Amino acid sequence: MVQDTIQQVMATLTQRIRQQPIPLGVSSRHVHLSERDFQQLFPGQSLQVKKDLQQPGQFAAEQTLTLKGPRGQIAQVRVLGPFRAQTQVEVSFSDARVLGVDAPLRLSGELSQSGGITLQSQQGEVVLTEGVIVARRHIHMSRAEAMLYGVSHGDTVQVAVTGSERRLIFDDVAIRVADDMCLEMHIDTDEANAAQIGAGGVVARLCGKSQVV
Ligand SMILES: [Zn+2]
Known part of the structure; x- marks a missing residue:
């Protein structure tokens, strides 16, 4: 019983953490x-x-x-x-x-x-x-953060950017795991303009693994 409860709490926490916005650089x-x-x-x-x-x-x-x-x-x-x-x-x-x-x-x-x-x-x-x-667009994270998100170095994921009029899902975002890095997604100015990032209130969230088309 206790173990079930602990597992449930952990699952809920993990879910919440994964829904947290990823800082955008x-x-x-x-x-x-x-x-x-x-x-x-x-x-x-x-x-x-x-x-x-x-x-x-x-x-x-x-x-x-x-x-x-x-x-x-x-x-x-x-x-x-x-x-x-x-x-x-x-x-x-x-x-x-x-x-x-x-x-x-x-x-x-x-x-x-x-x-x-x-x-x-x-x-x-x-x-x-x-x-x-x-x-290439990428997300830096520590090993602990990679475990929380359930991803590994070299994976590619999708990230949804919402809060602007040009909301966008970025596919093929590379995961870069290193212990001297902290959680941050890096995109360039073309990509930022494409999603109207910089307008304020813009939020990026990891929304799944990249799909092979
Ligand atoms: Zn970078």
Whole structure:
């Protein structure tokens, strides 16, 4: 009897937790630099924290640079820290069109055969043969949160965004589990605009596993 009650309470709690809104983070175009590329672009400087981001240890740096593509350029693109092993430029598909660069849809860190671009600062320039991607939408979570949601690293799920006039269900949202991460869904500015996120009162909820069509 007692065990039945405990199980019932646990089931109800789990259900409630799964219905809680998932914090939404909209990623504007940004650059993660390798230490080597940073030194070339900002000689004599250190990577200075401007603002801490939601994920532990991640921050927006004071430094910005210009993305130069064959068709156009975009200035004042924020550098994020800490340093990465390889420089990675994350843009939206709209940005890629303005720049005239190929930017495949990838998870962070999957840079093989990705797009090339030129990075420019006031002090220097770095020509990348690869490193430009459009980030696949994803949800960061800790292992404990993954257990609560009943999902694993690498799963893909559906997330319903409600509360705007352009409510939308995002499919193929990648689950990224790591113990140094906290619960947050990351989408880019094209996706945020598609669902009118930023209007206030917008809520994202996990609504199931991705369906194979
Ligand atoms: Zn992310």
